[in-house]
Amino acid sequence: MAGIGFVGLGAMGLPMALRLVAAGFAVRGFDLKAAALDALTQAGGTRAASAAEAAAGTDALVLMVVNSAQARAVLFDGGALAALKSSAVVILMATCAPADTAGIGEEVEAAGRRFVDAPVSGGVVGATGGTLTIMAAARNEVFAAARPLLAALGDKLFHVGERPGQGAMVKTVNQLLCGVHIAAAAEAFSLAGKAGIDRRILLEILSGSAASSWMLKDRGPRMLEDEPAVASAVDIFVKDLSLVLDAGRAGKAALPLAAAAHQMFLAASGLGHGGADDSQVLRAYRALNEEPPSRTGEG
Amino acid sequence: MAGIGFVGLGAMGLPMALRLVAAGFAVRGFDLKAAALDALTQAGGTRAASAAEAAAGTDALVLMVVNSAQARAVLFDGGALAALKSSAVVILMATCAPADTAGIGEEVEAAGRRFVDAPVSGGVVGATGGTLTIMAAARNEVFAAARPLLAALGDKLFHVGERPGQGAMVKTVNQLLCGVHIAAAAEAFSLAGKAGIDRRILLEILSGSAASSWMLKDRGPRMLEDEPAVASAVDIFVKDLSLVLDAGRAGKAALPLAAAAHQMFLAASGLGHGGADDSQVLRAYRALNEEPPSRTGEG
Numbered sequence: 001m002a003g004i005g006f007v008g009l010g011a012m013g014l015p016m017a018l019r020l021v022a023a024g025f026a027v028r029g030f031d032l033k034a035a036a037l038d039a040l041t042q043a044g045g046t047r048a049a050s051a052a053e054a055a056a057g058t059d060a061l062v063l064m065v066v067n068s069a070q071a072r073a074v075l076f077d078g079g080a081l082a083a084l085k086s087s088a089v090v091i092l093m094a095t096c097a098p099a100d101t102a103g104i105g106e107e108v109e110a111a112g113r114r115f116v117d118a119p120v121s122g123g124v125v126g127a128t129g130g131t132l133t134i135m136a137a138a139r140n141e142v143f144a145a146a147r148p149l150l151a152a153l154g155d156k157l158f159h160v161g162e163r164p165g166q167g168a169m170v171k172t173v174n175q176l177l178c179g180v181h182i183a184a185a186a187e188a189f190s191l192a193g194k195a196g197i198d199r200r201i202l203l204e205i206l207s208g209s210a211a212s213s214w215m216l217k218d219r220g221p222r223m224l225e226d227e228p229a230v231a232s233a234v235d236i237f238v239k240d241l242s243l244v245l246d247a248g249r250a251g252k253a254a255l256p257l258a259a260a261a262h263q264m265f266l267a268a269s270g271l272g273h274g275g276a277d278d279s280q281v282l283r284a285y286r287a288l289n290e291e292p293p294s295r296t297g298e299g
Numbered sequence: 300m301a302g303i304g305f306v307g308l309g310a311m312g313l314p315m316a317l318r319l320v321a322a323g324f325a326v327r328g329f330d331l332k333a334a335a336l337d338a339l340t341q342a343g344g345t346r347a348a349s350a351a352e353a354a355a356g357t358d359a360l361v362l363m364v365v366n367s368a369q370a371r372a373v374l375f376d377g378g379a380l381a382a383l384k385s386s387a388v389v390i391l392m393a394t395c396a397p398a399d400t401a402g403i404g405e406e407v408e409a410a411g412r413r414f415v416d417a418p419v420s421g422g423v424v425g426a427t428g429g430t431l432t433i434m435a436a437a438r439n440e441v442f443a444a445a446r447p448l449l450a451a452l453g454d455k456l457f458h459v460g461e462r463p464g465q466g467a468m469v470k471t472v473n474q475l476l477c478g479v480h481i482a483a484a485a486e487a488f489s490l491a492g493k494a495g496i497d498r499r500i501l502l503e504i505l506s507g508s509a510a511s512s513w514m515l516k517d518r519g520p521r522m523l524e525d526e527p528a529v530a531s532a533v534d535i536f537v538k539d540l541s542l543v544l545d546a547g548r549a550g551k552a553a554l555p556l557a558a559a560a561h562q563m564f565l566a567a568s569g570l571g572h573g574g575a576d577d578s579q580v581l582r583a584y585r586a587l588n589e590e591p592p593s594r595t596g597e598g
Contacts, residue, residue, distance in 0.1 A: 098494065121508050133508050158504050160496060169494040170504060173487045177510035180486075184479040184556050188472045191543075194550040195397065195468040197459060205457050205469060209420050209432050211476035213512035244490075251493040253588045256559040257483050263555065289552045 004028070004149065005054035005061040005084075006045075007074050008094065009036035012120070013064035015128040016093075016153050020062075021045045023152035030054035055080035060089045060149060068100035075104065081111055089114040089146055093134075095175075097243050098168040099250045105164025114142045117164040118150060119171035123232075131155050135174075137166035172247045175240040176258045181215035182237065183261035183281055189223055190285035199224055222279035234281060235274040237265045303327070303448065304353040304360040304383075305344075306373050307393065308335035311419070312363035314427040315392075315452050319361075320344045322451035329353035354379035359388045359448060367399035374403065380410055388413040388445055392433075394474075396542050397467040398549045404463025413441045416463040417449060418470035422531075430454050434473075436465035471546045474539040475557045480514035481536065482560035482580055488522055489584035498523055521578035533580060534573040536564045 006017045009031035017040055020027050027045040030053065031037060037047040048054035051074040055061045061084055063071050071092055075081040081090065090108045092101060092115070105115040118136040126132040132154030136143055143159050150157050160170050188211075192202050203220045206212060222228035241262035248255040268274070268284040276283070305316045308330035316339055319326050326344040329352065330336060336346040347353035350373040354360045360383055362370050370391055374380040380389065389407045391400060391414070404414040414437065421431040431453035435442055442458050449456050459469050487510075491501050502519045505511060521527035540561035547554040567573070567583040575582070 121510075123509075133504060135504060156504070156507060158500055160500055160504070163495070166494060166496055169491060169496055170501060173491045173496070173501065174505060174508055174510045176490065177483055177487050177505060177512070177515070180479065180483040180556065181510070181512060184476055184483070187479075187554055187556050188476050191475065191547060191550070191552050191554060192468060192472045194552050195465060195546075196462070197465055197469055197472070201457055201459055202469060202472065205432060205434060205455075205459070206473060206476060208455060209473055210422075210513050210517070211420075211473045211480070213476070213480060213515075214509050216476070216512075218509070247494075248490060251490070253490050253493050255486055255490060256562065257479065257486050257556055260555040260559045 003058040003060075005030070005048070005051075005056075005058040005080070006064070007031070007051045007054055007061065007080065008064035008066070008070070009033065009040060010064065010066075011124055012127045014039060015124065016062070016064060016132075017045060018043050019127070019130045019152055020149065025149065025152070028054045028058065050078065052079035052083045056083040057085055058088060059085055060091060060146070062091045062149075063094055065094050067094060068096035068104065070094070071096065071104055076107065081108060081113060084113055086112055087114070089116060089142060091116045091118050091146055091149070093118050093120055095119050095171055095240070095243070096168050097246050097250075098165040098172060099247070101168040102163070102165030114138075114145070115164055116142060116146045117167035118146070119167055120154060121171065121174055122154070126154070134158065135160050135167045135170040137161045137164055137168075169247065172244050176244045176255065178215060179237045179241045179244070179265065180257050180261045181213040182219050182278055183264045185213070185216045185220055186223060186264070186279075186282040186285050189282060190289050194289060219279040222277055223282050228277045228279055230275065230277045232278050233275050234265055234268045234278050237278050237281070238262070238269050238274065241265060302357040302359075304329070304347070304355075304357040304379070305363070306330070306350045306353055306360065306379065307363035307365070307369070308332065308339060309363065309365075310423055311426045313338060314423065315361070315363060315431075316344060317342050318426070318429045318451055319448065324448065324451070327353045327357065349377065351378040351382045355382040356384055357387060358384055359390060359445070361390045361448075362393055364393050366393060367395035367403060369393070370395065370403055375406065380407060380412060383412055385411055386413070388415060388441060390415045390417050390445055390448070392417050392419055394418050394470055394539070394542070395467050396545050396549075397464040397471055398546070400467040401462070401464030413437075413444070414463055415441060415445045416466035417445070418466055419453060420470065420473055421453070425453070433457065434459050434466045434469040436460045436463055436467075468546060471543050475543045475554065477514060478536045478540045478543065478564065479556050479560045480512040481518050481577055482563045484512070484515045484519055485522060485563070485578070485581040485584050488581060489588045493588060518578040521576055522581050527576045527578055529574065529576045531577050532574050533564055533567045533577050536577050536580070537561070537568050537573065540564060
């Protein structure tokens, strides 16, 4: 598996492709952004003029595109699947709905290629450092074939099942907890704020108690700021919790906490804060629970 | 503050009283259970025949009773408040609704005594080791007077405000997050279970990712067991999330995640699992999302 096509050189994809180059793989990349292709070639990769050209004759095609629609466009409409070697492995690493991933996997296998459903978590820091968590679903022999490539990208590599879509489901469940934990932290701050509790002391207490979560420690400090830098936007969780609820709907599973959290992210987005840091789901709680500052004097 | 009355020598109260004895305080305890009084006297404390006798002439009265109704019964009906020295400090460490704690504080101060609202977290392990988190609200000079006593009980001692009820509010907010995080973990397992994901691998992945929480790591392993030992019961969170929602109602704060989580603990209790380990809120999700095993064959 020396030759790799890589499509989607964004905030996550570019550093992942560079990790593969550094690990000795011959990476041929494609993205619509020329600057990303420049960065890849400077690091020792090569550029392609299309997704199909990136895939042509390679042993593996990594897709780090935005969603399943883009993955389908690249593979089926764009001709990348047909351009691959007949024994090639398609590795879908974008975050997609489990049912969509399962569907793509079926079509890839129907075309005689192998498929790995391998979404990641760990963000840009993990992508850059090769420390991603990778949740891979593939038949055992296909996972074994893809392992060296995946090991260059993440140090927490899990084989979660043999059916395409199971990796996407684990990622979906991961996002369920992430989204609920962020909204819960905001809900906690909202209640405490009404009682006049100092939020800094509160955060210190909660971060060291059984109430703690990774998200509380990470997003909590940004909830103390009025205009925090955007690490990940509210609208990302509008999308990710939509995928969670779609997965629940597809599997006929009621998810009351995820549904409630989604409403809060949706409301924050509807109030005009979709581009704000996701810690600012707090603003939806402010709208619910605090008198608007501009009207404080009227009452 | 050499002489301390201590009422409520239960699973938490007894080890706390023993810590005070070990720290050199003269502790006179009362509880309805003779075995607890025996343990206290064996450790070097003294026993009282009533709460009023425990309080008589002491500088401080610690209340580690079940709820605010018991605290009121001890202080007002049982005569403990009137029995205290005129300068004495009442330290309420039980988990109570913020409004109830504020009301008790007002009555204590109206009787000329001082008051500290100081609920704890950290469980029996923290009580035994003197490593509790203590969330204290009191006027500055009262907090200063109580500090040596509190420092013998906990190593994470926070002065969260000057108004009685603010300590109870911080504890309430703490329980909001604890309860939501347990229910969220169960919701995550429920969704993943429908997709055939191995729950052990899932727990390992989630525990090491941004989806992690203290409760996921603590309760998650017990969610993998069918009949885990009871560390803390479902009905404790039925009560604690009730206090959370009461606090929200009193402050006119909408708490959609806490409300949803409470419904799941309530349902688990209603299904007959109120005495089970609180990880078994999972059984309410099973009832919602999985076909009952006994009817699987009926089609």
